[in-house]
Amino acid sequence: MILGEELWPRERDLIVEMLFKREKAIAFDFSECGRVSGDVCPLQEIRIIPHEAWQSPGFPVPKYLRSQVVEMLEERIKAGTLEYCHGLYRNQWFLVKKKSGAYRIVDTAMKYNAVTIRDANLPPNIDEISDDFAAFMTPLGLLRHTTLVQGATNSVVQFIRVRQTIFKDYVPARARIFIDDIPVLGLYSKYGDEEEVPGIRRFVLEYVKNLDLVLADIERAGATIGPKSQFGVAGLKFVGFPTYNDQTEVRAFLGVCVYYRIWILSFATKAELLYQLLKKGAVFVWIQEHDTAMDQLKLDLTTAPVLARLDVSKNAGLIILGVDASLKGWGMVLM
Known part of the structure; x- marks a missing residue:
């Protein structure tokens, strides 16, 4: 398991103590994996169309x-x-x-x-x-x-439905559901690192309380989480950027950047080296300067004002939804 590097020593001790208390919700190997109780979710069944049974040959095991x-x-x-x-x-x-x-x-x-x-x-x-x-x-x-x-x-849909049942009291205020991950929310504010008790900050204590509630419901449902779980980390990487080996991949990346270019200062200058790779007859040779240009654009895409946490508090201001549609598709973005 991974504990956040930003945690103070007593905060780490607090999380470890809480995890020991909720150890029935954690599976460290396959033999400890839980089974969701029938009270939470009945047996899953599959609807099918008429068909004939099949017997596919297996792949040989080395x-x-x-x-x-x-x-x-x-x-x-x-x-x-x-x-x-x-x-x-x-x-x-x-x-x-x-x-x-x-x-x-x-x-x-x-x-x-x-x-x-x-x-x-x-x-x-x-x-x-x-x-x-x-x-x-x-x-x-x-x-x-x-x-x-x-x-x-339908396995993913059924699995998410089960998780929605387990966490119905905490989504979206204390936790979220993302495929097979369970992000437990911290607080928007760090309260200026105010300490609730010596060595334990107020925002960390509130996060641990949320985490304890979520793990308690996992335990009551008969489910378990895996040993690769992370606790008290500043952020998680859900989707990363791929490596780029040809013009098609670079063009796809720049397509994302162009959509948000009005919020990226000096976009044309920052993207110039990458656009040179797309010129007709250009030889695709990736060098360190291209890495630098792309890293800068990635940073611009993943930090404010392009990407920022949605603040839904009372005095946060307007939330604008930009939409567009055609005969072939539609799209939207929060602005």
């Missing part, structure tokens, strides 16, 4: 990975997220190597996605289908999932 794969499967069977089955369906799966060197089991969901009815709000009572719908063949035999399958058509 011999040197076989023991590792068996260990992963046995771990999931023990945790209850996989179970043995006997059915008509068989789906493909494969392994993806993580940055850590470990492997992730990934289902190829194309077959069952093709016959799943896409729905943003599944009704509570629908006809059940075979539990073996997402089964796959493994070195241990035919297994099926007992949880939402990553990559399935």
